Amino acid sequence: MSLDTVVEDIRDDARARAEEMRADGESRAEEIVSEAEADAEEIVADAEREVAQEIEQEREQRLSSAKLEAKQARLEARREALQDVHERVEAAVADIDGEEREELTRSLLDAAAAEFADADSVLVYGRAADEELLGDVLGDYDGFEYAGEYDCLGGVVVEAEGSRVRVNNTFDSVLEEVWEENLRDISERLFEER
Structure with missing residues (x-):
């Protein structure tokens, strides 16, 4: 997706x-x-x-x-x-929540992961309540690991160790973009x- x-x-x-x-x-x-x-x-x-x-x-x-x-x-x-x-x-x-939350989280993570194709170690931050969900989802991604809590509604913030790139694919950032556009x-x- x-x-x-x-x-x-x-x-x-x-x-x-x-x-x-x-x-x-x-x-x-x-x-x-x-x-x-x-x-x-x-x-x-x-x-x-x-x-x-x-x-x-x-x-x-x-x-x-x-x-x-x-x-x-x-x-x-x-x-x-x-x-x-x-x-x-x-x-x-x-x-x-549920499958919809997992599907949206995976989609946002997939979009962010494209930025880190060459990275050996990728850190993923998310909402504290989503730690278990992120742990399950990250099992499908080599070199990706849950790095801690990020204050957001959901989604992910992804960065690679030693990289200057940080991708904010949180529900908040998408909502704000949609809100401003509409x-x-x-x-x-x-x-x-x-």
Whole structure:
């Protein structure tokens, strides 16, 4: 299985899980955005009442300030909603287990192993909870050994002794790549900005 296939599988899985969580995230996002918009409308209304009593220049400055504050409140609410969705996706990815976890781990290890074809000794780091899984999987790779814990959701970090090359094929790195590539679409779907 190629890295592209692995990445696509993880993307598909992340998208499916994101879709499942979208309903929860969407209602939470709507609630946060609604509250922020209500606060923003109140801020704008207050500013307009005060501005009416001042000279035109003062009125324009305060209205502009109120609109900026409202925009910042909406942006903060959206940022919080996106952060909530991201955390839920991370949790779902961390919960991948069984054969699916082994298959993904093998695929990521295969992709990394290609970088170390000539190495005599290759060190593999992974999530502490995956130590047994990695031990089983590494039995199929000559010269590869589990080197210790790496703080991640899963996957592997691989390096060869004496080499400057270090390959980070963790679930985290793949998730972040997918997240960054799809952030605009995720935001549009959560906030219906089409």
